Each structure stands twice: as C-alpha cells, then as structure tokens.
Amino acid sequence: MSTSASPLTAAAGLGEVLQLFRGRPSLTRADVMQLTGLSRSTVNQRLDALLGAALVVPSGEGSSTGGRPASRFTFHRDRGVLLVADIGATGMRTALCDLRGEVLAERERTIDVADGPGPVLSAADSQFRELLSEAGRDAGEVFGIGIDVPGPVDFDSGQVVSPPIMSGWDRYDIPGWFAGRYACPVLVDKDVNAMALGEQRTFYPDVRQMLMVKAGTGVGAGMILGGEVYRGADGAAGDIGHIQVTVEDAEVEPVCRCGNTGCVEAYAGGWALVRDLRAAGKEVTTVDDAVALIRTGDVTAVRLARRAGRIIGHAIADSVSLVNPRVVVIGGQLARIEEQLFAGIREMVYRRSLPLATRSLQIVATRLDNRSGLVGLALLLADGIFAPERVEALVARG
Amino acid sequence: MSTSASPLTAAAGLGEVLQLFRGRPSLTRADVMQLTGLSRSTVNQRLDALLGAALVVPSGEGSSTGGRPASRFTFHRDRGVLLVADIGATGMRTALCDLRGEVLAERERTIDVADGPGPVLSAADSQFRELLSEAGRDAGEVFGIGIDVPGPVDFDSGQVVSPPIMSGWDRYDIPGWFAGRYACPVLVDKDVNAMALGEQRTFYPDVRQMLMVKAGTGVGAGMILGGEVYRGADGAAGDIGHIQVTVEDAEVEPVCRCGNTGCVEAYAGGWALVRDLRAAGKEVTTVDDAVALIRTGDVTAVRLARRAGRIIGHAIADSVSLVNPRVVVIGGQLARIEEQLFAGIREMVYRRSLPLATRSLQIVATRLDNRSGLVGLALLLADGIFAPERVEALVARG
Structure with missing residues (x-):
C-alpha cells in the first residue's frame, strides 16, 4: 500500500502564476520568483505569456532596493x-x-x-x-x-x-x-x-468549516469544508430540509414536497408556515406575508416561528454533530424573524450537540442578506x- | 475582496521531494526533475540531504536510455x-x-x-x-x-x-x-x-467521500471528505451516535450515556441491544453475546437487530443527505450481524435520501473487520x- 503523493510538487505553471496575481494587489518579478521558487528565465517566460494575453498588466513601479525601481504587475480585472x-x-x-x-x-x-x-x-x-x-x-x-x-x-x-x-x-x-x-x-x-461562499469569503475568510442554512420557502444548506465549497460525491450535499425530525406536538406527520413525511421543511419551511398560518385562520399567501405577520408579534404566528426554529435547530444540531462547523450562518427569508427563530435554533443545538462541537461555535444571521x-x-x-x-x-x- | 492564492505555487522543498518517494516504488533524479520542475542542481541538493538522513536510499539502476543506466532511489521504509x-x-x-x-x-x-x-x-x-x-x-x-x-x-x-x-x-x-x-x-x-482511513486507502483509494460507521458498543462515524480524514473545527465531526431519532414503537425515549434522550445509540448501540435483550429475558452480558444470539436466529433478538438497523439507518440517511458520500462502510461488532442490520440500514437510506445522493451510493460491510x-x-x-x-x-x- 502506498501513500499518496503531495500535489505540492507540481511545478508552477501559467495557472499557478496567475493565481498569485489573483490573490494579491500587485507583484514584481522578484516576488514571483520568491513565491514559486522558479528561475528568473521561467518567471519571465510565464509573465510574458500572461502579459501577452493581457491577463496581467503593468501597474507602476515598486520600491527601490538600491538600483532602479522594480516593475510591478497586477491581475487585469477589467480584461473582461x-x-x-x-x-x-x-x-x-x-x-x-x-x-x-x-x-x-x-x-x-x-x-x-x-x-x-x-x-x-x-x-x-x-x-x-x-x-x-x-x-x-x-x-x-x-x-x-x-x-x-x-x-x-x-x-x-x-x-x-x-x-x-x-x-x-x-x-x-x-x-x-x-x-x-x-x-x-x-x-x-x-x-x-x-x-455559503459569499458569506465565508466576505466575513469569515479564516473559517475553514462553515454551514450556511437557507431558511426560505424550503430549507437547505451549503457547506464550506476545508475552506472550500463542499458538494459531496454527486452535488447532493447539504440537503438538510429533508432530514426527518421528531415533533412532539404534531398529531400527523405532514407530507413534504419531496413525497416523504416528517421532513424538516414540511414543518418549518416557509411554505409550511404559510400552510399552518392559513389553517389557523390568518390571511397570508406568501412567505413574505408570514414573515411580516410574525414580526407584528401575532401570538399564533410567533408560536409557530419558535416551533420552526426548534425544528430547523434540530436539523442544524444533527449537522453540527456530523460536520462540526466553526460558524453556522442562517439566511433566507425566515432569517428576518431573527429573534423568534434563533432562540429555537440555539436551544436545540446547545441541547443536542457535543460540548466539544459547540464550545467555539457561532450561530449568526446572514450579513449579505439576499445578496449572499x-x-x-x-x-x-x-x-x-x-x-x-x-x-x-x-x-x-x- | 481577494481570492486565495493556490498552494500549488509553493516551491518543492525537501518535504515535497520526500513525498514523491513515499508515493512511488522508486525514482531517478530525472524523474524528480520532471515531477517537480526543479533544476538538476536543486534536485541533487535535495536528494543529497535525504540520502544523508538515510530517508532515501539507492535501490539499484533504472532502464538505460542510451547512456549509462540512471541510478534509482527509494524511500527507506526500514529507516525506523x-x-x-x-x-x-x-x-x-x-x-x-x-x-x-x-x-x-x-x-x-x-x-x-x-x-x-x-x-x-x-x-x-x-x-x-x-x-x-x-x-x-x-x-x-x-x-x-x-x-x-x-x-x-x-x-x-x-x-x-x-x-x-x-x-x-x-x-x-x-x-x-x-x-x-x-x-x-x-x-x-x-x-x-x-x-475510515484504513478502509479507504486499502479498498477505495479513488473514493473521495466516504462515511465509516462504527456500530459497536456505541455508534460513531469517521469521514473521508475530499480524499482526507475530515475532523471538523474541533475534532468533533462524525458524532452520529447522538443524533436524535424518531422511533414509533418506543413508549419512552431511552436515556443515553451522554445524558440526553432519544439518541441513536440509546436505541441501537451494542449496549442498548444488551439492555433490551436482558429486558426480554435473554441471558446476555456483552455485545458479543448479543451478536451471537442474533446470529442464532432467535426471533426476539433478530427483531431487535432489524430495528437497530433501521435506527442506525435513520442516522446514516441524515448523514447521506448532509455529506453525500460515495461509499458507506459499516464496521464495529454489530456489522457481524450483516444480513439483519443491513436490510434496515438500506431501507432507511433509500427511503429518506435524495435520489441524486443514492443513485451511485454503495453501502458495504468493513473488509478489514476489527483491524481497520x-x-x-x-x-x-x-x-x-x-x-x-x-x-x-x-x-x-x-
């Protein structure tokens, strides 16, 4: 049995050199040599190719170290x-x-x-x-x-x-x-x-494990694991809306849009909240209506929102137990009923997950809101x- | 906002060169130059250091390409x-x-x-x-x-x-x-x-997403995500034994060793099987006793084993929905009651998880058994x- 070789040993080609420019405001030829370990002639060759394609452009001169100032180059963000x-x-x-x-x-x-x-x-x-x-x-x-x-x-x-x-x-x-x-x-x-990527790159660039829960019409999640978007073997990862939950006050398990019963979103998705509010005689049609009603403090609506928080919290607790993220970000329309929803979510996560998994966990609302x-x-x-x-x-x- | 630089641009140092040898039977100097893009003099320098530390040793000669045969070198697996x-x-x-x-x-x-x-x-x-x-x-x-x-x-x-x-x-x-x-x-x-790593490296080296479930005295899981062991932000990832499940025939939610109620392992861990078999009047003391009784075909024991399979299957279904693995490997003592346990596990996973997540999913028993x-x-x-x-x-x- 052999151990796998490290990808670090790949020589720095054009793509790797361009990556350096993408991650920094500007670089000199010497910077590129130092960062890649490539020879001056190879760096010149790579840089000429990138300059020829106008993916990198001159950006003025760097600080002098005695001789003439070194030319600086930058990623050409307006090339297209x-x-x-x-x-x-x-x-x-x-x-x-x-x-x-x-x-x-x-x-x-x-x-x-x-x-x-x-x-x-x-x-x-x-x-x-x-x-x-x-x-x-x-x-x-x-x-x-x-x-x-x-x-x-x-x-x-x-x-x-x-x-x-x-x-x-x-x-x-x-x-x-x-x-x-x-x-x-x-x-x-x-x-x-x-x-998930929008929130992580903008506000949590050092966080390597993040769960982004979208609580909107449906309920779903995106994950950043090891610093990158995690999609699973088939792109199906993060499907927390259809995790099955126990709800003690439910007489009948509601049927979900997926055809199963007892799914998180069949209780706590925006569409389920609208269904339950209408059944309680409230005049709501859309998820935005439901959110607005909850925000007025209507007792029935607030009770349903807290219950939704606990149910979504159950699925988040399972997710925390399984993937142990550092940050859980809640987005989607229901995140706007923050107070009522988050109390239920936090209650379930801290009740259910291992202390080791929750001791440094942050549970926060989206900061990019509907632009994430x-x-x-x-x-x-x-x-x-x-x-x-x-x-x-x-x-x-x- | 900047994008992150690729680690690929790191120069191949001693560690990266040693990695190449660890992953292959043997290499010539020319192989190392080709794989790393390093100059001949740098390769000689790295190799001399590794030879000096006896982490790499000569392994005979390679195929001739006209001139004298190239010396081959190999990782010194018996250096320590x-x-x-x-x-x-x-x-x-x-x-x-x-x-x-x-x-x-x-x-x-x-x-x-x-x-x-x-x-x-x-x-x-x-x-x-x-x-x-x-x-x-x-x-x-x-x-x-x-x-x-x-x-x-x-x-x-x-x-x-x-x-x-x-x-x-x-x-x-x-x-x-x-x-x-x-x-x-x-x-x-x-x-x-x-x-998880033992099974993946030995039998599924090309699988990048694997869930390894240990169903023994307790229930837990290890994960290979992106080809590597995934531990989460605090090392707490994979804690599926304490996911809460719905069990329709349970009159009272059993208390778990963790202090919560309704956990997977409080129903389906080896210790819970022993508890339930004893409550049913069976003379069992250890998990091995319980496994042996189930394998005799005792009706009560088989019924409990199938139920345990469905409950563990519920947690695996949640895990499949969340991380979308390609392979789920079941190990631990309970994996030895394969037939009765696996039927329940497969039933729940195929019932609950998205078709996209299960279309290529394999659910298999450990092949390294208790040596994994x-x-x-x-x-x-x-x-x-x-x-x-x-x-x-x-x-x-x-």
Whole structure:
C-alpha cells in the first residue's frame, strides 16, 4: 500500500502564476520568483505569456532596493466581465462583475421558477444584455456565466437534477441554452453553495468549516469544508430540509414536497408556515406575508416561528454533530424573524450537540442578506474560470 | 475582496521531494526533475540531504536510455519504525509498522478503557516493548507513536475531550505520558477516523467521500471528505451516535450515556441491544453475546437487530443527505450481524435520501473487520510524521 503523493510538487505553471496575481494587489518579478521558487528565465517566460494575453498588466513601479525601481504587475480585472444570475423560487438577481468576481452592477426582478427554464433563462439573459449595454461591454468580452438555482445540481454536467420545486428543469441543459448565445463557460450550482461562499469569503475568510442554512420557502444548506465549497460525491450535499425530525406536538406527520413525511421543511419551511398560518385562520399567501405577520408579534404566528426554529435547530444540531462547523450562518427569508427563530435554533443545538462541537461555535444571521448568493456566485465563477488547469487554454485563445 | 492564492505555487522543498518517494516504488533524479520542475542542481541538493538522513536510499539502476543506466532511489521504509495502539472499550490492538505505515507485527489483548489512562497506556507500552524487542529494534528507532481511542479527541493537542465512556481520560495528556519514554511525536485520534482511513486507502483509494460507521458498543462515524480524514473545527465531526431519532414503537425515549434522550445509540448501540435483550429475558452480558444470539436466529433478538438497523439507518440517511458520500462502510461488532442490520440500514437510506445522493451510493460491510483502526492509524501516523513541513526538521536531526 502506498501513500499518496503531495500535489505540492507540481511545478508552477501559467495557472499557478496567475493565481498569485489573483490573490494579491500587485507583484514584481522578484516576488514571483520568491513565491514559486522558479528561475528568473521561467518567471519571465510565464509573465510574458500572461502579459501577452493581457491577463496581467503593468501597474507602476515598486520600491527601490538600491538600483532602479522594480516593475510591478497586477491581475487585469477589467480584461473582461462575468455575468451571474442568482435564481430563486420567486425572484432573480443578476449582475455584471469584473474578473475578480466583484459586482459592478446588478438587477433584481420577480420570476416564477416553475415557469420552466426557457422563460426564466430568457429573463436572465435580457438582464445580462441590459447590464452589458449599460457598461459599454459586448458579449465577446464575457469570460464566464454563472447560474445558481434553488435545487440540486449535478455540478459536473451543469444539470439540475430531480428538483422538487422546479417543474420542467429536471436534466435541463442550462449550459447548452447559453452556448448559442455566448462563447464562454457556464457554471451552474445550487444557490446555497453560492451563499455559503459569499458569506465565508466576505466575513469569515479564516473559517475553514462553515454551514450556511437557507431558511426560505424550503430549507437547505451549503457547506464550506476545508475552506472550500463542499458538494459531496454527486452535488447532493447539504440537503438538510429533508432530514426527518421528531415533533412532539404534531398529531400527523405532514407530507413534504419531496413525497416523504416528517421532513424538516414540511414543518418549518416557509411554505409550511404559510400552510399552518392559513389553517389557523390568518390571511397570508406568501412567505413574505408570514414573515411580516410574525414580526407584528401575532401570538399564533410567533408560536409557530419558535416551533420552526426548534425544528430547523434540530436539523442544524444533527449537522453540527456530523460536520462540526466553526460558524453556522442562517439566511433566507425566515432569517428576518431573527429573534423568534434563533432562540429555537440555539436551544436545540446547545441541547443536542457535543460540548466539544459547540464550545467555539457561532450561530449568526446572514450579513449579505439576499445578496449572499449573487456575491458568492461571482466569486465561485471567477475561481472556476481561472482555475490553474484552465489558464493555459485561456492564454492560448488570447 | 481577494481570492486565495493556490498552494500549488509553493516551491518543492525537501518535504515535497520526500513525498514523491513515499508515493512511488522508486525514482531517478530525472524523474524528480520532471515531477517537480526543479533544476538538476536543486534536485541533487535535495536528494543529497535525504540520502544523508538515510530517508532515501539507492535501490539499484533504472532502464538505460542510451547512456549509462540512471541510478534509482527509494524511500527507506526500514529507516525506523512506528508504533500504534488501537484502543477500544474492551480490547486493544498494537502493532509495529514500517515507515510506510505497513504493519510488520501485531498484538491483541483485552482491556477495560474505564480503568483510565495510566493502566491502559502502560498495557500498550508493554506490548510496544515486546514488539520492539522481538523485531530487534530499540526505542531510539521509533519515529512516531499513534494512539486511537473510542471517544472525541482534540486533534491538535492530542487530548481526549469529555469522553462519555472513558472515565478518567478527560483532558488527559496522552502525548505527555509517552514523552518521558520515547523521543518522538505522538499522534492521538478518534478510532473511527483511523478506521475510515484504513478502509479507504486499502479498498477505495479513488473514493473521495466516504462515511465509516462504527456500530459497536456505541455508534460513531469517521469521514473521508475530499480524499482526507475530515475532523471538523474541533475534532468533533462524525458524532452520529447522538443524533436524535424518531422511533414509533418506543413508549419512552431511552436515556443515553451522554445524558440526553432519544439518541441513536440509546436505541441501537451494542449496549442498548444488551439492555433490551436482558429486558426480554435473554441471558446476555456483552455485545458479543448479543451478536451471537442474533446470529442464532432467535426471533426476539433478530427483531431487535432489524430495528437497530433501521435506527442506525435513520442516522446514516441524515448523514447521506448532509455529506453525500460515495461509499458507506459499516464496521464495529454489530456489522457481524450483516444480513439483519443491513436490510434496515438500506431501507432507511433509500427511503429518506435524495435520489441524486443514492443513485451511485454503495453501502458495504468493513473488509478489514476489527483491524481497520490499526491499519488506518499506522497510515495516518506515517502521513503525519512525513508531512512536508516536518521533513526539514527530521533531516536536520539526522
């Protein structure tokens, strides 16, 4: 039996050198030599290729160390643009971003994801065209498109798989839809993965294990494990909405949208709250209505919100026991009823999980609010486009 | 906001070069140049240092490519030895291993972990001394000691933390106990982490996401995520024995060893099976007795075993929903009642988890049986001792 070789021994190629620039404001040739251990001639060769493709550009001069000042170089973030669309059940956000994945301009509109991929992707694309046009950019300058959706995605193929709430999307070829319209890669991911990355990179860059729970119409989770988005073997990781829970006051286990009974979201998802509030005679139609009613302090609504907190907390406690994160971030519409929801969540987590797992645990509300998906998706896309193994081809294309 | 730099750009130092040898039978200087991108002079310098420390040795000559045959070099697996002890609740296995982490000789004996760290570690050490003596090795040749225990471990400090079944072990300094006896690093880990690595490296080297469930006296899990042992933020990951489950036929939620009620292992751990069999009038004392009775086909015992399978299956289904592994391996004493237990486990996993997560999932019994912890611990220790960042110091010590 052999032990596996370390990937650290790979020679620093074009992609690795570009990574250095992506992670820093600027570098000199000497910096690159020092960081990579490459010879001066190899560094010059790599840098010439990146300068030739305009992925790196001169950025002025560095500090002198006696002789003439060293030239500095920087990642050319405006060499092109990225387009991203964060698709929810009832709304969509789109953005134009620079090549570092920073949002330059964004749009928001309502949609119904159940209208199916044709209408929804058309709506996204018409916003993309507007964003490009306003920025004076054209489709040829788009380096990559990122789409996230509220359902399971086979990350390698970019296909949505058996989505419970996205009728017409099963196995739909989203990258194929864009292929005739743009000549660039298309990344498709679950919304919760993008949300997790958005929160982690922005507010918890040193946290290596984070659980991002989206408590909206449904309940799901994205995870950062070992500092990276964790998707599991098939892209199905983080499916906490369909963990089965015990609810003592429930006379009958409610039927879930997935076809099972007793799932977390069948009790505590936004859709279940609306169902229960209506059954209690309240005039609510949407999850936003339910949230608004809870925030008025209506006794029935608050009681249901606390119960939802305990049930979501049960699933989070299981997740904490299993993956032992440092931070749990709660997002989605229900996170706006913070007080009532969080009490229940914290109660269950501290009651159920090992002291070792909770002693340094933070349970917090999203700070990017409903922009976490958009922000994270742009970063995910930038990382994907400039993954070291792809840079060779980008440079060859020029 | 910046993106993180790739670790790939690190120059290949001594540690990275040694890694190459650890992962392969043998290499020439030209192989090392090609794999690392380092210059001939740097490769010669690194190799001379490793040859000087006798961590690499000549292994004969390679194939000629026209000129004189190239010298081949190999990792010096017999330069020293490793000692490992896999400590269970009632038994212990110890082994002497080479520096690749392959077991050369092993011992087994009964212990009671609740006797506390002094007696148990003394028992381990007396086996270590026997193993060394029989192999004609002395304590000065020991490069590292690995200990695994059936409880939570703070991996960085090597301390056992709040172990439910290991009285007297809380915060005990296991590395400190060995420090006066051996001049080498001591690694302490949870048994399930070692078991997971043992199974994965031996039988599923290409699987990147694996869940290893130990169903013995208690119930726990180790995980391989992204190809590596996953421990979580505090070393508490994999604690599936204390996930709370719904059991319809239970009149009262049983009290668990952890102080909570309704935990998986309070229904389905070996200790709970013994409790329930005794309550049903069966004469069993140990988990092995319970397993033996189930294997005779006793109707009450088989019924309890199937129920235990469904309950453990519930926790595994939650874990599959959350981490989406490719393979679930079941070990521990209860895995020996394979037929009755596995039916229940599979039933729950396929009923509860997303089709996307189960379409390629394998649920299998351990193949290393009760040696998985020992085998994995030795590999974990070898990886730790020769982690690239530690090799510099090893070489300096000579």
